[in-house]
Amino acid sequence: MTKLTDVARVAGVSATTVSRVINNYGSLSEKTKQKVYAAMRELNYQPNSLARSLQGKQTKLIGVIFSGVSNPFFGEMVEELENQLFSKGYRVILCNAADDKAKERDYLRMLMANQVDGIIAGAHNLGIEEYHQVGLPIISFDRYLSDNIPIVSSDNYRGGQAAGEALLAARVQHPVIITGQQQPNSPTNQRLSGYQAVLSAKDVALDQWTLAFGMSPTLKMMRIRQLLTTHQPDGIFCTDDLTALLVLQAAKQLNIAVPQALKVIGYDGTRFIQAYHPELTTIMQPITDIVTLMVELLLQRIADPDCQLETSYTLPIKVITGTSTAAIS
Amino acid sequence: MTKLTDVARVAGVSATTVSRVINNYGSLSEKTKQKVYAAMRELNYQPNSLARSLQGKQTKLIGVIFSGVSNPFFGEMVEELENQLFSKGYRVILCNAADDKAKERDYLRMLMANQVDGIIAGAHNLGIEEYHQVGLPIISFDRYLSDNIPIVSSDNYRGGQAAGEALLAARVQHPVIITGQQQPNSPTNQRLSGYQAVLSAKDVALDQWTLAFGMSPTLKMMRIRQLLTTHQPDGIFCTDDLTALLVLQAAKQLNIAVPQALKVIGYDGTRFIQAYHPELTTIMQPITDIVTLMVELLLQRIADPDCQLETSYTLPIKVITGTSTAAIS
DNA sequence: AATAAATTGTCAAACGTTTGACAATTTCAA
DNA sequence: TTGAAATTGTCAAACGTTTGACAATTTATT
Known part of the structure; x- marks a missing residue:
């Protein structure tokens, strides 16, 4: 796997400079930027997202918990979620809770361990307590989970x-x-x-x-x-x-x-x-509108975990x- | 976020010992194991999987690429994939390629950057070349991608x-x-x-x-x-x-x-x-059988990247x- | 009680990246 | 030509974990 130092070597600059280019941090001349970009392309370099996240960057991963995707309603919802999240630079970890309390709980733990940036919760086996202490941005579909977790639903x-x-x-x-x-x-x-x-x-x-x-x-x-x-x-x-x-x-x-x-x-x-x-x-x-709203709210919460949101959002049918x-x- | 050293402190042992317990490495007495487990439970500790993976462990993430999950056939397939992979300890990154070459390519890059352990490829926009150089265990559904990538399909x-x-x-x-x-x-x-x-x-x-x-x-x-x-x-x-x-x-x-x-x-x-x-x-x-086989083959490849597999597997309809x-x- | 074996601890490097402090160099304008 | 500003480099710590080498301690065996 090619790494940052390889890019630095090929571009003939220091590792720090490469990192600066990637993160657009500090002052950089157009010329070195181009050199670095060229080297990244040449080596087909992708920053290791594990290392970045460990260092404190977002993982750009969102947990999406539903009770199965074979039901067309949830299928369409998850498809739309994936679409919209992708276009915002996020990827989806698909969690099928399958009407199974234990599995949903397991998933919640895993999502925390995986350091996802946020959760869309559309399965409803678990009580309020377990969601309460997750300590991550969560938006819920069609179910009350906690005062601090906005519910989005249609009317x-x-x-x-x-x-x-x-x-x-x-x-x-x-x-x-x-x-x-x-x-x-x-x-x-x-x-x-x-x-x-x-x-x-x-x-x-x-x-x-x-x-x-x-x-x-x-x-x-x-x-x-x-x-x-x-x-x-x-x-x-x-x-x-x-x-x-x-x-x-x-x-x-x-x-x-x-x-x-x-x-x-x-x-x-x-x-x-x-x-x-x-x-x-x-x-x-209105699946599309519901998803748009959920994504918007979730990204707000990710950007500012303390931002005040309504408890409940209702969209017209x-x-x-x-x-x-x-x-x- | 509670970390390994917190567990060590609570259990009254060294950090190394905690790690040894988690990874079942070195020799350990039953007594300390229990102490450590107790502390982990008490603190609701989850090892940070980013750090583990960075260190060389598997990410336990599988990229699943399909062209949308709102089609019941793919929906059922993805649901079954998620189920079986979950039961083997893996999680799914859902990739909707949506008949879009660029998106599929983007996803392939992301999956590499995210260090997934393997890929199930069920979308077919991209040519052979792009999949050829991914250098990760891949199993394909219903499409020839490269001599080294097994195809699973029904008859x-x-x-x-x-x-x-x-x-x-x-x-x-x-x-x-x-x-x-x-x-x-x-x-x-x-x-x-x-x-x-x-x-x-x-x-x-x-x-x-x-x-x-x-x-x-x-x-x-x-x-x-x-x-x-x-x-x-x-x-x-x-x-x-x-x-x-x-x-x-x-x-x-x-x-x-x-x-x-x-x-x-x-x-x-x-x-x-x-x-x-x-x-x-x-x-x-036979969706279930197809998925069972794909998962089995993928896990084999993950366990041993050089293991020889057939080019093509055909299941009865x-x-x-x-x-x-x-x-x- | 002596010895071997099992257990635990200490320490440090490594994984790949980011970011800050600071110094050295280059560029540019007056 | 001087000085300020912009650019790049060096160095090191940090993120949380794993794992190896080695030493210190405890436990079991005779």
Whole structure:
């Protein structure tokens, strides 16, 4: 591995000068700068980032903790995070917490040992305590972790309202909401609240089913079929799009016509769903904006660890209307 | 940040002894080991991995280069990679090459600067030359990079054959194959070859359409509608599942019944497709096995950089039969 | 109690870089 | 031509760890 002193030798200058060029420190003539750059190119030199970081420079590494990247919503989010962080000169250590407390804790330790500059936390197994004492800039997605850790989320309450309104506007009489398990301190609980508020304003009864987030699709499918046959709802709001896809599939299998006999509305509105399931009405979370904001906040915290940030940032959602809630002519 | 000397002080031993405990080096009594462990726990000590690596230890970081993680196939692959690497004590630096030569090159430089222990290369913008001189253990997915870099892929030729056979078995007369752009040195080209071989054995004409991998779904959709209306094929083999989904969608819009008027077969067979689109017949790549093999090979190379490995490893595919190619009764 | 073996300590160099203090040299303008 | 300013060099400490050589101490064995 070529090192700084090699560059110095080739450029015919001292090691200190090379370091000065790299870090743009002290006064330097254009001529020597060019000599050094030339030597760096010639030797294909890359400063050893371990040594730099050890010496006190930033590592330019960000830990990104999510519960898996195979879910399109998280996949798109992580992809966008990687993109934006890369363009700011940071790299991503991908941490899949996989609904596993121990793994998430391990990752937190590793990220500290690896001296990452900051963390984006999008998995939510761990309690507040463990995150509290990390002592690193953290931005959280969709979950309260500590007073000092900003939460970024989209407007879950409004999203729930919008979904309820859409169903009611489609003249639904017996709507059901399928949620994941309610997590403590999670703003996503607001989806239920918003939905509930809209229903009770119109005196429509709340009918709620819970399917744990980690449940296998096959199992979910069984439950949904059961729900459809026994409860015979004429409208379903799923708090994530994938579950909504299962509902559509189940309805098809059971010969329940959508939207004639059943209106379906999902949640998330990823690019994937928009492209491959345009028929599904859904509530879109603005992934790009969410990521932009999270990155911006994180970089602020990195630049100034004591900077004051809001506890919570809420971004607007958007309703994407497909045929799955279309009125019957 | 607590450091080694702090642990030494608390444990009442020398710094050298602490280091010996951590690295299990030299001779140590059980008693002092326990004292040191206790102190480490008490202080919540994590060795600074920058310092360790600088000193010569492994970084335990692996660069994983793919072209985006929002595609479910790559998403599932990266998720599995992260899982398996984590369980072996490695962490993943996620590199999204995004069909961008410059970005991929940048990443390669960064990975070298970051002293990663190895690389899994699954993006294929760059030529052989740039990978040739990286001088790090590399395993490639689905692309020839250099004689010394093993390729792992699934049996693309057999997959192409199987797809062709499935279409012919369903009594298709005018099948079309939709491929991505053929990449030089990519084993995925074999899908076409295998398909072609089966067709020509039965004297069925080859009709091939190309839709670039990076093209937006909307645009692809347009082309597919055009294809369906002008060419009126009665069978389509898409070399990836997402394109197949677009075909199904387009067929629905155009009132072309699947499988009655049109048989559709895809490629990849992710868990996602199996769960959410069981109707689609597809060729499944064994993602878990592919990842297991890649990780195994990479770790071998890391342990012994000179170890001899095969140039190419091919894993069997599996046909997943849905209703999209069902025979008409 | 004597000896060997096992354990622990001390010390220092090394990994590759940054950065400060200071001195030496070059450049430039008046 | 002198003096100030700009440039470069030398030297060394620091970041936190590992590891080797060696000495000092403790423990186990007979």
